[in-house]
Amino acid sequence: MATNRHLDFKVLGRIQSMQLLARTVVEGFLLGLHRSPYRGFSVEFAEYRQYSPGDEIKHVDWNVYAKTDRYYIKQFEEETNVACHVLLDASASMGYGSKEGGYTKLDYAARMAACLSYFMMGQRDAAGLTVFDDKIRTLLPPRLRQSNLQHILTELEGTKPGGETRIADCLHRIAEGLKRRGLIVLISDLLDDPASILSALQHFRFQGHDVIVFHVMDPAELEFSFDTMTEFTDLETGEALLVSPESMKTHYREQIGRFLAACEKGCAGIKADYKLFNTGTPLELALSEYLYRRSRMG
Amino acid sequence: MSGFFVNPWFLLGLAGVAIPIIIHILTRDRIRKVAFSTLRFFVQGARVTLRRKRWAEMIIIALRVLVCVLAALTFARPFLRARGGANGPSYSQARMIVADVSASMRRAGGAAALAAEVRKAADLPAGSAVGLLAFDHAVREVAPLEGDARPVLEAAKSLTPGEGGTDLAAALKQANEALRRVTSSRKDIVVISDLQRSGFDSYKGDWKLEPGVVLQIALLASAPAAADVGLTDAQVPQSLALDNQPRAVVVRLVNRGTNDLQDVPIVLRMNDRDVERQTVRLPAGASVPARFWHIFDKAGDNSAEVRVLCDDADPGGSRYFFNARVLPEIPVLVVAKTAGGQGGAAFFVETALNPGTGTPFAVKARTAATVRPEDVVAASVMVLVDVATLEPAVVAAATRLLERGGGVLFLPGDGVTSEAFWATWSAVAPCRLKRAMTRRSPEGSAEGTLAKVDQTASVFEAFQRPHFGDFSTVRFARYWDVSESQASRVLARYDDGRPAILERQVGQGLCTIWLSPPDPAWNNLPLRSIFLPLLHETVRQSAVHTEWQTTSAVGQTPPLPPGYSLKESGSTISKTAATPTDLGPGFHVLTNTEGQAICLAINRPFGEADGARLKPEELKAALERPTAPDGSGAAAGPGASNAGAREWWWWLAMALALLLPAELWLANRTARH
Numbered sequence: 001m002a003t004n005r006h007l008d009f010k011v012l013g014r015i016q017s018m019q020l021l022a023r024t025v026v027e028g029f030l031l032g033l034h035r036s037p038y039r040g041f042s043v044e045f046a047e048y049r050q051y052s053p054g055d056e057i058k059h060v061d062w063n064v065y066a067k068t069d070r071y072y073i074k075q076f077e078e079e080t081n082v083a084c085h086v087l088l089d090a091s092a093s094m095g096y097g098s099k100e101g102g103y104t105k106l107d108y109a110a111r112m113a114a115c116l117s118y119f120m121m122g123q124r125d126a127a128g129l130t131v132f133d134d135k136i137r138t139l140l141p142p143r144l145r146q147s148n149l150q151h152i153l154t155e156l157e158g159t160k161p162g163g164e165t166r167i168a169d170c171l172h173r174i175a176e177g178l179k180r181r182g183l184i185v186l187i188s189d190l191l192d193d194p195a196s197i198l199s200a201l202q203h204f205r206f207q208g209h210d211v212i213v214f215h216v217m218d219p220a221e222l223e224f225s226f227d228t229m230t231e232f233t234d235l236e237t238g239e240a241l242l243v244s245p246e247s248m249k250t251h252y253r254e255q256i257g258r259f260l261a262a263c264e265k266g267c268a269g270i271k272a273d274y275k276l277f278n279t280g281t282p283l284e285l286a287l288s289e290y291l292y293r294r295s296r297m298g
Numbered sequence: 299m300s301g302f303f304v305n306p307w308f309l310l311g312l313a314g315v316a317i318p319i320i321i322h323i324l325t326r327d328r329i330r331k332v333a334f335s336t337l338r339f340f341v342q343g344a345r346v347t348l349r350r351k352r353w354a355e356m357i358i359i360a361l362r363v364l365v366c367v368l369a370a371l372t373f374a375r376p377f378l379r380a381r382g383g384a385n386g387p388s389y390s391q392a393r394m395i396v397a398d399v400s401a402s403m404r405r406a407g408g409a410a411a412l413a414a415e416v417r418k419a420a421d422l423p424a425g426s427a428v429g430l431l432a433f434d435h436a437v438r439e440v441a442p443l444e445g446d447a448r449p450v451l452e453a454a455k456s457l458t459p460g461e462g463g464t465d466l467a468a469a470l471k472q473a474n475e476a477l478r479r480v481t482s483s484r485k486d487i488v489v490i491s492d493l494q495r496s497g498f499d500s501y502k503g504d505w506k507l508e509p510g511v512v513l514q515i516a517l518l519a520s521a522p523a524a525a526d527v528g529l530t531d532a533q534v535p536q537s538l539a540l541d542n543q544p545r546a547v548v549v550r551l552v553n554r555g556t557n558d559l560q561d562v563p564i565v566l567r568m569n570d571r572d573v574e575r576q577t578v579r580l581p582a583g584a585s586v587p588a589r590f591w592h593i594f595d596k597a598g599d600n601s602a603e604v605r606v607l608c609d610d611a612d613p614g615g616s617r618y619f620f621n622a623r624v625l626p627e628i629p630v631l632v633v634a635k636t637a638g639g640q641g642g643a644a645f646f647v648e649t650a651l652n653p654g655t656g657t658p659f660a661v662k663a664r665t666a667a668t669v670r671p672e673d674v675v676a677a678s679v680m681v682l683v684d685v686a687t688l689e690p691a692v693v694a695a696a697t698r699l700l701e702r703g704g705g706v707l708f709l710p711g712d713g714v715t716s717e718a719f720w721a722t723w724s725a726v727a728p729c730r731l732k733r734a735m736t737r738r739s740p741e742g743s744a745e746g747t748l749a750k751v752d753q754t755a756s757v758f759e760a761f762q763r764p765h766f767g768d769f770s771t772v773r774f775a776r777y778w779d780v781s782e783s784q785a786s787r788v789l790a791r792y793d794d795g796r797p798a799i800l801e802r803q804v805g806q807g808l809c810t811i812w813l814s815p816p817d818p819a820w821n822n823l824p825l826r827s828i829f830l831p832l833l834h835e836t837v838r839q840s841a842v843h844t845e846w847q848t849t850s851a852v853g854q855t856p857p858l859p860p861g862y863s864l865k866e867s868g869s870t871i872s873k874t875a876a877t878p879t880d881l882g883p884g885f886h887v888l889t890n891t892e893g894q895a896i897c898l899a900i901n902r903p904f905g906e907a908d909g910a911r912l913k914p915e916e917l918k919a920a921l922e923r924p925t926a927p928d929g930s931g932a933a934a935g936p937g938a939s940n941a942g943a944r945e946w947w948w949w950l951a952m953a954l955a956l957l958l959p960a961e962l963w964l965a966n967r968t969a970r971h
Contacts, residue, residue, distance in 0.1 A: 093335040105335070191336045221335055232334040241337050242329065244351045248340050255339035 048072040082182055083126045083142035085209075086113045086152075087174060088159065089188030091133040092235040095161030097279070098220030105216045108279040109187040110156045112214060115287060116185060121149045126182075129155055132170040133163030139174075142182065164236045167192045171200030181208035189216050190263055191236075198266040211272035215263060219280035224252045304375035311370030318362035322355070354964060361961040365954065372950040387445075391426040392482040394443060394473035395419045395450065398466070398491035398518075400434040401615065401852075401906040403459035405526070406492040406518040415516045416454035419488040420447045429476055430454070433469035434462030435853030435903065443476045461882050462852045463903035464497025470921060474507050486512040492519045493912040496905035501920065509923045515914035526554040527562060527608050528615035528907035530585060534602070535594065536848045537623045539658040539838045543760060544591040549604045549618055551588060553580040554909045563607040566590045568600055597626035599848075599897040601885050615907045619884060619899035621848040627660045628841040631677035633669050635684045635713040643711050643817040644683040646824035650816075650833045651681075659837065671695035678704050678841040684711035684815060686719040693722055700726055701805030705840020708811040710778060711820065728800035728811045729783035736776050737794075746774035746821075749793035755801070757789060757835045767828045774798075774821040777814035808840045849899040852882060862888040862896060 051060060051071035061074045088109055097104035113129060120127035121144075128142035129152045138155050140148065167188055184204045190197055190213075204211050219225070226245035233240045260276065267274035275290050277283075303309065397412055420428050429443030430450045440457070441449040470487060477485045485508065491497070493515070507513065531550035538545060547566060553559055561577040574590045594600055599621050606616035630651055634644030644663075652661040664673055666685045674680055674695035682688075688696075696706055706726065710719060716731035724730070737746035748769045751758055761767035769790075780797060789799040789810075802809045816824040816833070823829050881900045888896045 096333065096335040189335065191338070218335070226330075226332070228328055228330055230330045230332050232332050232337055234337045235333050235335055237337075239337055241340075243340060247351050252340045259339070 047075050049075060082120075083128065083180055084116070084120045084183040084185065085128050085130060085142060085174070085178065086116055087130045087132065087171070087184065087186045087188075088113050088156075089133070089165065089167060089186070089190075090131050090137060090159050090161055091163055091165035091167075091189075091191075092161050093165055093189055093191045094216070096218055096221070096235055098218050098225075103279050104161065105189055105218055105279055106159065106161045108277065108283060109214070109216045110159055111283055112187055112216075112277070112287065113185075114153055114156050115283070117149055117152045121146065127152065130170075130174055131155065131159055132167075132174075133161075134166040134169075135163070136170055136173060139177075161235075165189075165192045168196035168200040171197070172203055175200065175203040175207060175209075178204075178207060178209070182210070184209045184211045185214065186211070187214045187216060189221075194259065194262045194266055197263075198270060201267070201272050202270045205270050205272065211267075211270070213263075213267050213272055213274045215260075215274065215276045217260075217276065217278060219278055222256065222278060224249050224256070306374055308370055308373035308375075311373065312367060314366040314370065315363045317366065318359055322359050354967070358961060358965050361957055361964065365957050365961060368950055368954045368957065372947065372954055375947055376950075387427070388481040389425060389427040389445060390482065391422055391484040391486075392443060392477055392480050393419065393422060393426065393428045393486050393488060394476050395428065395430045395488045395490065396466075396469045396473050397430065397432045397440075397454075397457055398434070398464065398469075398489075398497075399432045399457055399459050399462075400464040400494070400497065401459060401461045401902050402464065402492055402494050402908075403518065406459075406520050409458040411518050412457045412459070412490060413454045415490040415518065416457065417451060419490065419514075419516065420450045420454070422447065427480060427482070429473075431469055431473055431476075432457055433465060434460055435465050436462070437465065437469045437472045439472075439476075443480060460852075461902050463905055464491075464494050465500055466491060466493070466497040467501035470507070470513075471505060474505075474511060477511055478508055484512075485510060486514055488514045488516060489917070490516040490518060493517060493914065493917065494905070494908060495910040495912050496908045498912055498917070499905075503920070506923055507921045511922070513918045513922050515917065517914060519911065523555045527559065527580060527606055528552055528554065529604070529606065529618050530904050530907045532604065532618045532620070532901075532904075534604075534618075534620040534849065535622050536620065537625065538594060539625050539628055539841060540595070540597050541658050541834065541838065542593055542595055544593050545622070546759075547590040547592060547602070547604065547620075549588050550585055551578060551580060551606060552585040552907060552909070553582055554907075556582050558582050559608070564588050565605050565607055566592060567603040567605060568592070569596070570601070594622050594624045597624050599623055599895070601897055601899070615902055617883070617901075619849070619901050621885065621897045621899045623848050623896070625658070625841065627658050628679060628837065629677045630659045630661050630679045630681060630837055630841075631669070631673050632661055632663045632681045632683060633666060633685050633688070634663065635666055637665055642684075643709055643815040643820075643824075646816045646829070647681060647683050647709065647833065650824070650830045651837065653830070659834075674699055679707065679837045680704070681707045681709065681837070683709045684713040684817075686710065686714040687722050697726055697804075700807035700809055703806035705807055705837070706804075706809045707836060707840065708809075709815040710811070710813070711815040711817050726802070726804045726809050728786035728802035728809055729780040729797070729813075732779045732781050734776055735779050735796075737774060737792075746777065747793045748772060748774075748790050748798055749795075750791040752787070752789050755787070755789045757799075757801075757832070757839050760831060760835055761828075767831060769828060772821060772823050772826050772828060774814050774823075776820045780813060810836055810840060848897065849901070850881075851901050851903045853903065862890045 048061065048064065049072065051073050055073050059073050059075075061072050064070070064072045090106055094106040094109060095104050097107070117127040117129065124144065126142035126144045127148065129138065129140045130136060131138040138159075140151055140155060142148075165188075167186075167190065171186070184201075186201070201211050201213070224245065226243075226249075229242065229244055231240055231242045264274050264276070275286075277286050395416055397416055399412070403412065416430065420430075422428055425445070426447075427443050427445050428441075428447045428450050429439070430441040430453055432438050432440045432453075440453040466489070470489070473487045477487070487507070528551070529549050530552045533546070533548040535545045535547070549564070551562065551564070559580040559582075562580050563575060563577050565572050566574040574592060576588060576590070578586055578588050580586060588604075590604075600623070602620050602622055604618045604620075608616065632644065632648055632651065634642075634647075636644075648661060648663055651657065651659045662673060662677065664670075666688055669688065669692055671689075671691045671694070674692060675698075677699065680696055680699060700706055708723070708727065710731060712734075714731070716733065719727070720730050751761075751769055753762060761769075774792060777792060777796070777798065780800070783797060783800055786797075786800040786802040788797045789801050790797075792798050796813075798813055800811050800813070814820045814823070816829060818824065881898070883900050883902050886898045886900060888898055
């Protein structure tokens with residue numbers, strides 16, 4: 001696991017060192033807004049320790065006493081029982097990255113998914129992963145086992161961009177397959193019809209899921225920092241268009257601003273948490289800033 | 299090419315058109331290919347803006363290329379015509395002789411001297427071309443510019459100074475045009491003239507001779523005589539009313555000789571008989587006026603002449619003809635607010651205009667309600683006494699009366715409101731009435747007076763003589779304060795500086811307003827002796843504007859009345875004339891189909907008596923251009939090309955000046971988007 005390219009231990013370490021992490025360990029760091037209704041329903045063995053006066057007699061493992069003639073206390077770790085579904089958009093548009101040799105949006109999104117899964121597993125929440133483009137490519141249901149994290153990380157490792165973006169269709173299909181309410185984390189560039197995406201997210205909300213949208217955009221997409229005559233090719237459709245960026249910049253910025261505003265406003269309208277991630281911003285900073293903000297909300 | 303450009307080397311600058319193209323190629327947008335996440339945000343606007351940008355870039359390149367071309371052409375200074383006339387005949391030498399046949403040449407040797415100078419100037423080697431122009435106030439081509447000199451020599455015999463004025467500038471311009479039509483390495487103009495300075499007054503400095511054309515002056519000027527008397531100015535009445543008042547006839551005499559003259563006799567002749575005679579003293583080189591006072595008591599045309607009876611006088615330049623046209627009566631329409639009662643302004647006006655027998659006015663009185671447009675048409679002058687509002691048709695007729703030269707006199711009183719007056723008469727009124735002011739002293743006596751009278755106005759001409767009117771006795775208790783009088787002439791002012799009498803020229807006529815009507819409630823003017831002559835003069839001056847000009851000068855087209863034509867020439871100098879411009883000095887009769895006749899007096903232009911002379915160097919400096927060092931005939935300095943080319947040069951420079959900011963604006967605008 002240490003060699004997995006999507007797990008940035010530096011990121012994890014920085015997040016773990018933050019004060020807010022203590023809170024998320026107890027309640028699930030993604031549960032800042034609501035507590036799990038199933039807390040204490042199940043326990044998992046953690047370790048043995050020697051009995052000391054004051055410990056409750058009922059926690060003494062009598063089988064061990066029979067074998068070793070010593071008193072050992074059986075310790076359990078508490079867990080929250082939230083099923084977290086990470087939905088990763090792997091359409092062709094997510095393969096865009098303005099810096100040569102740098103992150104594509106999909107790289108950024110995959111690392112984000114890996115980090116989230118790791119934390120979910122670390123706090124005893126079940127984490128699952130769904131990768132989709134115009135169809136659902138991979139569906140790993142939420143499991144509590146450590147082996148599930150390995151599967152998730154392996155899947156993320158092999159995810160390549162491709163296919164057109166049909167977020168709404170995929171989300172509807174995923175929503176129909178979920179039986180138990182939990183946390184939905186959508187990581188995408190949302191380059192689809194905002195109204196249909198919001199409709200699909202509304203589907204999740206209707207089922208009682210908590211929805212978080214991580215909107216991943218490249219700096220070039222936000223700033224349109226091109227200056228010479230450029231022939232742009234659509235990564236999904238292959239359509240090419242010759243554009244004079246100098247004369248186009250104002251128009252583009254107006255359009256993208258309008259799009260982002262529509263996404264944010266739409267998410268707020270369905271009470272989904274929305275966060276725009278600029279891939280030019282280091283992931284640990286963006287993620288920790290978001291978690292901190294979310295914890296304060298809780 | 300040098301024949302078409304003053305500075306052909308600047309055409310190398312045309313290579314500069316490559317500079318903007320090269321810059322464009324080097325700096326044009328390199329097309330970079332980028333795989334982008336989506337085109338959805340600019341797929342609509344991109345095509346439009348790209349197409350617009352490409353058009354703008356093409357226009358900018360075209361502008362820059364054009365700027366380079368224009369700059370090169372401007373500095374190269376193109377001739378649009380080949381020098382010397384590419385299609386004209388070619389001669390080794392071309393010469394235009396310009397002979398002055400104005401009246402002043404009579405004193406400069408006359409026909410013999412002219413012919414001698416022409417023969418001398420026409421003596422050119424074989425292969426040369428020579429032409430002859432004669433000029434006075436008009437220019438005539440006597441012999442065209444051609445290789446045969448015989449027509450010139452033949453025409454020289456008939457050159458005789460006439461009675462016309464001098465227009466040397468026009469003659470030189472025409473000679474220059476004639477030379478332009480031929481090709482020659484040597485071109486010159488020989489001017490045979492006395493170089494009277496007044497003959498060059500029409501030159502405004504807007505043209506010069508062709509480059510390389512040389513100006514030669516054959517100055518014909520007789521040595522100053524011991525005595526030489528002429529007339530240089532005259533002020534005479536042309537149209538006047540029959541009023542038995544003396545009128546001034548003023549002439550100015552000049553002695554161009556070297557000796558003082560004592561008791562030079564001058565006579566005023568009227569209808570072929572001497573009516574007044576006087577003598578003046580004329581020092582050498584001096585100019586003195588002589589004034590006759592004469593009562594023009596014969597209605598109709600009065601053929602008059604002022605003649606200097608002196609042996610030393612120039613026969614043609616010492617006579618001045620004029621026709622004093624005396625109107626037997628002036629139809630005056632007096633419009634009052636109501637039928638004239640005793641003591642009102644209308645009463646005083648009607649009484650003053652028609653005091654009894656011998657009045658020059660035929661007065662027709664109407665009220666504002668009864669006046670008709672036909673009444674206005676039949677009148678020469680319309681007097682509005684305390685009237686502001688009239689029928690629109692009457693107002694329109696009054697406006698037409700003014701336009702054809704009649705007069706309208708406003709006498710606004712208590713019956714006039716400023717609003718009604720302005721609403722009706724704003725198009726022709728000399729001013730806008732603001733309010734009627736009351737001027738009274740604490741003792742109750744009226745104290746406003748006329749403080750300033752414009753003595754140069756013809757209305758006050760009769761009052762210039764001693765004991766002919768004292769305006770200081772008039773007291774004004776009330777008068778109108780006015781505004782918007784900028785277009786009018788102030789003939790008199792009150793002692794507080796406000797206008798008292800205003801006059802405005804409307805069309806050919808005069809519109810006058812007295813800002814205090816002749817009403818005892820307003821002033822004591824109608825009770826003063828000044829009232830009647832002032833009113834008569836005002837009406838008379840307004841009326842005589844309807845008359846036609848009866849005196850003119852040779853070469854000046856007099857404005858003939860419609861329907862009139864020249865019947866006969868009764869002049870003692872010029873017996874025949876085909877058109878009015880050909881009329882010589884003397885009297886000429888114009889008649890219409892109804893048998894009515896007008897006598898028109900024509901005189902030699904006063905400029906011909908002017909003794910001032912141009913120096914030949916002045917004329918050459920004003921008109922000649924320097925020749926280019928390469929002998930091409932093109933001048934090297936600014937303004938070197940011919941007039942047409944110079945116009946083109948200005949157009950090129952102007953286009954360049956306009957294109958530069960246009961390119962700057964477009965380039966800036968394109969870069970910003």
